[in-house]
Amino acid sequence: MPKSCHADIPRVNYSAAMDAWDDPRLTDVGLLLEAHAGLIAVLSRVHARHGLAGSDFDTLLRLARSPGRALRMTDLAAQLGLSTSGTTRIVDRLEGRGLARRKATAADRRSWTVVLTATGERTLRDDVPELLTAIQRAVIDPLPPERYAALVAGLRQLRDALRPDATIGS
């Protein structure tokens, strides 16, 4: 169909505003949101093969990285960037599946310490290699090494500038 068939359609008068809706700052932010959504889809697909949600995996990983494979509930919540009640629910799930367990915290009877179980560590050990493969294939391989490096450097500086940690308490 030739374009002439639309040529006579009366123009709407809000075209000046349209520029604001397409401001590059808006579209740049959109890029990060879309990249994030795509990345989450890739990661979730891997985790799902091990019966894990993304937040379950994050929790297991935080525990695995901590001294003694353990963290107090409050510290875990801070690392996850979640509320303490949300963390309570995640740990409930993990404990129900035997991937983590609560034990009393020495010297503070108000607190619980969450410990990664052997089963939890095994689950993580099964998941991580698949995850690394997926990351390699989906995000690293498609980008020229130097561009990938620039992306990571930019993300690091952005993360530091945004200080998500500082906003958690707000």
Added chain:
Amino acid sequence: MPKSCHADIPRVNYSAAMDAWDDPRLTDVGLLLEAHAGLIAVLSRVHARHGLAGSDFDTLLRLARSPGRALRMTDLAAQLGLSTSGTTRIVDRLEGRGLARRKATAADRRSWTVVLTATGERTLRDDVPELLTAIQRAVIDPLPPERYAALVAGLRQLRDALRPDATIGS
């Protein structure tokens, strides 16, 4: 095969795994997740001043960018990257507040077309400038221009590689 110089030193039996937990590919991905969380916090704070959730704003913006300030439900859902039922609920909210309205779709009586109302456009017009200011201050100003440009270029290529659109139907 060169033998490790640590081969005879007794070690905790998970020390080999520790390296895997700190694999740079994992921490790089973590950077994007943290930057995203921080960005969402910044954006949400602005939207909240206008009584909008992030997904409300996204919806209004998609409508504003579309010809006739309108989209069919299915197309809107695709653009938002949400399920059609999730989109139904968002539009229910927006319609309840008078920011959008449903009208019958010409030539297909199964379908609804969502239209941005004047009120919705006004809300958007109030929100966007504040949003742009917040983005400028929180993400653009803190980064050297060339690093910001590299970040955006990397994000664009990553987004294209991940093709979030292609994964929505999966």
Added chain:
DNA sequence: TAAGATTGACCAATCAATCTTC
């Protein structure tokens, strides 16, 4: 009084099932 953790009520999304129209 405040800190750590949990619970109940709620909110925003998902999936599976359904209804209408193509």
Added chain:
DNA sequence: GAAGATTGATTGGTCAATCTTA
């Protein structure tokens, strides 16, 4: 039968209130 949209049940999180211990 398939596509567009909605609904009911469920999931995964939040906030406000509560309980216990410091």
